[in-house]
Amino acid sequence: MALAVAAALGLSHAAAAQTQDELRTLREQVRQLDKRVTEAEQAAIQASSRPTGENAMNPAVSVILNGIYSNLSQDRNGFRINGFTPTLGDVGPGKRGLSLGESELALAANIDHNFRGTLIASISPEDGIGVEEGYIQTLALSYGFTIKAGRFFSGVGYQNQIHAHAWDFTDAPLANKVFLGNQLNEDGIQLKWVAPTSFYWDVGVEAGRGRQFPAGPAGGRNKNGVSSGNVFTHVGGDFGTGTAWQTGVSYLSTSPQDRTFDDPAGTSNSFTGQSRLWVLDGILKWAPNFNPTYTNFKLQGEYFRRRENGDLTFDATGAAQTGGFTSTQSGFYLQGVYQFVPMWRVGYRYDKLNSGATDFSAPLNAANFPILARYNPTKHTVMVDWSPSEFSRIRLQAASDKSRSDVTDHQVYLQYIVSLGAHGAHKF
């Protein structure tokens, strides 16, 4: 542009001057001008192409806030899931009335060319700060291998790895509550391999300390070795031009030692033995042409089966009695979530647990463990949520919860979940 103007000016001047010298000077001026314009353009490109790393050198920071109004027809203090060993996890229906949920503070960045680090702290509304996840992850291993070390959500099943703020319902499925104490985050190490196939296939192993249920709520065993092991594999791919799927199986094996639980009847019990959990999970996501902006549908389900055998100690009077204990229990949930117009989604979830067969050997007898008495809890949950942007969501959920053998808890939740700061990326 500048060149054209200068050239036009130069030409008219040259015609008037009619001398070779002046023409040469003008040509030189045009050349200089052209050079300056090119340099300025280059400088502009340089300036605008400054690498946009994650906030220069600061880690990407994000905060999740959530608040909830709960209306529960039953007293939460009497909450239990009949037929199943209490996990001492955060499985209850929460406080009645208005309350602040757990806030989350996440920091993540590449540490160097080899590692990436993530810290996710949960700040409970009452007291202190907990480490929800804090791990390093390799970036530069070849052949599809990734190693993760630290504290992380175990790759057992599907929903367990997903942060609560990204769940499609306010609370975890009953099966996750009884088999994984709501959500299992393990201190340990995970090795994962992604196969060089055209469809998705991964295989992974985890070794952990067993700091939480099912290995034990006592903070893990006091030993040098591994107390919790998990192996998993997933396959996934696309059907046509709108449906993506993934299915997986995982096997979590732990050896709880003195895993205590209090029976609501007033006794204190502890279990030592083997706990083996199989989880089969599947997820299907549909969106026309894989464009989920307008409408999309998500179907998700998991089946859990656990076998525990070992010794159970029963202490009602101060005189402890120990006997053999074996149980085989199972449960599943199936949920569907449909976005029918932009921003609005509806969902339904069905939960069912089967307390299965429980055997006690002498001197124990079933009457000593009322909470383990045979009962199959069920729950129906419906929800509708509105997400005006990718960063905010307001959800109304209603449930009919038959976790307790004697009463049905009608639960209504109104909840907001928002995220501030760095743009999070959510797992499939």
Added chain:
Amino acid sequence: MKTILRFVVALSSAVIALPATAALNVFACEPEWAALAQELGGDRVSVYSATTALQDPHRIEARPSLIARVRSADLLICSGSELEIGWIPLLLTQSGNPRIQLGSPGYFEASQQVARLEIPKAIDRALGDIHPGGNPHVHTDPRNIARIAPVLMERMAQLDPANAESYRSRGKSFLERWQAAIARWEQQAVPLKGVPVVVYHKDFSYFINWTGMREAGSLEPKPGIPPTPSHLAELIDQMKRAPAKVIVYSPYNSPQAAEFLSSRANIPAVMVPFTVGGTDKAKDLFGLFDDTLARLLVAVK
């Protein structure tokens, strides 16, 4: 246990026995970069496009099939400038592939090679889904393609030295044809100069800048926020005072809002291909601009 082992061994040998693929495996985030890599690579590359013209590149699920593709990619080409921030970081960390991580030669952000428009002066989520690095949809200006192609060509030559000469000669031939096409398109685009246009999303800014059109408004009230009735009502009012001559939207946008405004304000709404594959005629990069201009010229006549 033995059966499981046998199964694993069988599967592994099936994997190892996969046929040797082309020299360079390219994973393109968007169809325009897949098309460019194909132009430069010819039969020396195997190109996979993660998205189609019917998908909004801002909102893509990190599907298992995409992780599998990134796992075996030698070169990842994305628009960058945070366009793919909701899905690419996950694909990178999940893939276990060091060749295409940020900072590796196999990681290529096209928008970093050109001057970006609309670098925000204020960065705040209240302004919508803005990109701190500037507008990432750089491919809608063909001159940007001409700037990106030589850099990409050299990158491909670096990653696959055995075929370097092929990439360079194909690149040279492409650029010659491309420059000639730009000259032709600029002639054709003369009637678009100064024409006021309503866009759906700010994904045509570079095209508008190139042709000298004038952006008169957008159907989205804020970037990334879907059109709302109140915003559309405002636009209709605005069109009464200062009418635009055309409304454009992309194949991945729902046509409803554009058609609504079109009927109320009596302004033609045109779906332009936006990227390769967006319309039947936009089969490659040349077709993309041929068809975009043809559709706009008919509408503003």
